[in-house]
Amino acid sequence: MSDPAPRPREKASDIGNVAEATPPAAPPVPKDVGNAGTGGDRAKRSQDRKPRRRRRSARRRSADNRTPVDRVMLVHADPKGTQIAVLEEGSIVEHYVARADERSLAGNVYLGRVQNVLPGMEASFIEIGESRNGVLYAGEVGLAGDEGDDEVPRIETVLSSGQPILVQVTKDPMRSKGARLTALISIAGRHLVLVPRAKSLGVSRRLPDAERGRLRDLAQGLRPQDHGLIVRTAAEGASPEDLERDLARLVQIWDQIEGKAATAQAPALIYSEPELELRVIRDLFNRDVSRCVVDEPGLESTLREYVTATSPDLVHRLELFQGELPIFEEFRVLEQIRKSLDRRVWLPSGGHLVLDRTEAMTVVDVNTGKFVGKSNLEETVFRTNKEAAVEVARQLRLRDIGGIIVIDFIDMEVAENRDEVLNVFRSELERDKTRTHVFEISPLGLVQMTRKNVSAGIVESFSDPCPTCEGRGILIHDVD
Numbered sequence: 001m002s003d004p005a006p007r008p009r010e011k012a013s014d015i016g017n018v019a020e021a022t023p024p025a026a027p028p029v030p031k032d033v034g035n036a037g038t039g040g041d042r043a044k045r046s047q048d049r050k051p052r053r054r055r056r057s058a059r060r061r062s063a064d065n066r067t068p069v070d071r072v073m074l075v076h077a078d079p080k081g082t083q084i085a086v087l088e089e090g091s092i093v094e095h096y097v098a099r100a101d102e103r104s105l106a107g108n109v110y111l112g113r114v115q116n117v118l119p120g121m122e123a124s125f126i127e128i129g130e131s132r133n134g135v136l137y138a139g140e141v142g143l144a145g146d147e148g149d150d151e152v153p154r155i156e157t158v159l160s161s162g163q164p165i166l167v168q169v170t171k172d173p174m175r176s177k178g179a180r181l182t183a184l185i186s187i188a189g190r191h192l193v194l195v196p197r198a199k200s201l202g203v204s205r206r207l208p209d210a211e212r213g214r215l216r217d218l219a220q221g222l223r224p225q226d227h228g229l230i231v232r233t234a235a236e237g238a239s240p241e242d243l244e245r246d247l248a249r250l251v252q253i254w255d256q257i258e259g260k261a262a263t264a265q266a267p268a269l270i271y272s273e274p275e276l277e278l279r280v281i282r283d284l285f286n287r288d289v290s291r292c293v294v295d296e297p298g299l300e301s302t303l304r305e306y307v308t309a310t311s312p313d314l315v316h317r318l319e320l321f322q323g324e325l326p327i328f329e330e331f332r333v334l335e336q337i338r339k340s341l342d343r344r345v346w347l348p349s350g351g352h353l354v355l356d357r358t359e360a361m362t363v364v365d366v367n368t369g370k371f372v373g374k375s376n377l378e379e380t381v382f383r384t385n386k387e388a389a390v391e392v393a394r395q396l397r398l399r400d401i402g403g404i405i406v407i408d409f410i411d412m413e414v415a416e417n418r419d420e421v422l423n424v425f426r427s428e429l430e431r432d433k434t435r436t437h438v439f440e441i442s443p444l445g446l447v448q449m450t451r452k453n454v455s456a457g458i459v460e461s462f463s464d465p466c467p468t469c470e471g472r473g474i475l476i477h478d479v480d
Contacts (some may be wrong), residue, residue, distance in 0.1 A: 071290060085333045124136045128179070192232060295417070
């Protein structure tokens with residue numbers, strides 16, 4: 001399973017993604033430090049390495065082997081918007097921002113109208129009533145075509161201009177791109193995800209084997225005849241009554257969607273995802289979270305009511321903040337957020353990372369910086385790279401960096417050291433609820449990976465492009 005999870009900047013985490021387990025598969029479609037040693041030395045050494053077979057990091061993650069960490073959620077209510085921070089061992093790893101005038105579209109269901117169909121792109125632009133049209137690709141249409149059920153139909157055979165179609169937003173608009181859409185609707189609940197008009201049954205692979213088996217048996221007996229079900233990680237320890245109550249609510253929501261869609265005139269919003277606070281509690285507040293601290297009584301009461309109705313055994317972990325300082329200052333969150341906006345990130349030993357984002361990808365460079373080590377060059381580099389592996393994984397979650405990511409670790413001579421750094425990196429990424437694929441170290445010593453990109457990151461949430469250079473970081477001189 002690939003786990004699914006807000007301007008408001010929403011995490012790719014579970015939020016915005018409607019399932020943690022893989023939804024019913026659509027037909028397949030084409031996929032749209034000063035480093036030690038000189039570049040010449042690195043290239044020469046790289047030629048001596050045998051290329052390794054590429055492996056996916058999205059392997060099964062057994063919850064039995066997870067290292068326990070102190071995980072705390074902080075909810076800060078502010079007139080300008082709500083901020084939610086997730087801390088692990090006191091360090092912020094995830095951050096969500098919801099502003100009243102910048103609400104996320106992810107998860108919303110619309111009755112859209114086909115604006116135009118582009119066979120050459122195997123896509124269609126759908127008018128959904130927002131400022132920009134959404135994009136629906138052929139593999140997400142979910143309708144039968146002339147070629148048969150086993151093949152992706154040509155999009156022009158199932159869609160035509162002016163046609164109404166029920167769609168759901170899977171990715172918020174970013175930069176010049178419109179919202180990403182799917183016609184394969186799914187409705188997320190606290191414990192379950194309902195997949196209407198499907199026959200599938202899935203269980204989150206983050207759960208221990210015994211618990212997965214128990215929940216699969218329960219879900220098999222509960223699954224409605226005409227709908228599919230996905231059991232979420234938050235269902236761990238849930239009773240049959242909890243699942244039944246959650247399923248009844250989801251079926252009711254779907255019935256309301258169908259009824260409203262039958263009478264609405266496209267384009268129209270049919271179903272809107274809950275506010276950020278409830279989405280985060282729904283998707284992230286589970287038995288791995290030791291505390292959820294809220295600094296506003298009204299919001300705390302709302303969240304308590306929701307948790308009481310869905311997971312009463314977790315109510316005691318919800319508390320109202322009573323400190324003298326503001327909540328983010330009390331837990332040193334503001335300081336960490338400010339550091340997360342910097343291009344350079346320092347490591348405990350004195351080394352540092354440099355993060356640069358381009359239109360196509362994000363590049364992370366690892367440097368020894370001030371760290372000179374005590375033994376030899378290989379040991380110095382190895383220690384720096386291990387620290388970097390941990391920090392890069394944290395920065396990807398905190399900054400919500402998605403798309404293609406290339407990490408330039410410092411070159412290591414010993415193969416066992418390279419393997420250890422890669423294992424540490426993959427282990428740290430197992431805490432990330434957003435889908436990631438990590439590949440072996442390339443012949444040039446680079447680690448290439450992808451991370452699901454759902455919405456803008458923390459830098460975009462707290463910054464604006466420079467009006468002078470338009471974000472390029474340079475000033476053009478007069479050429480006259």
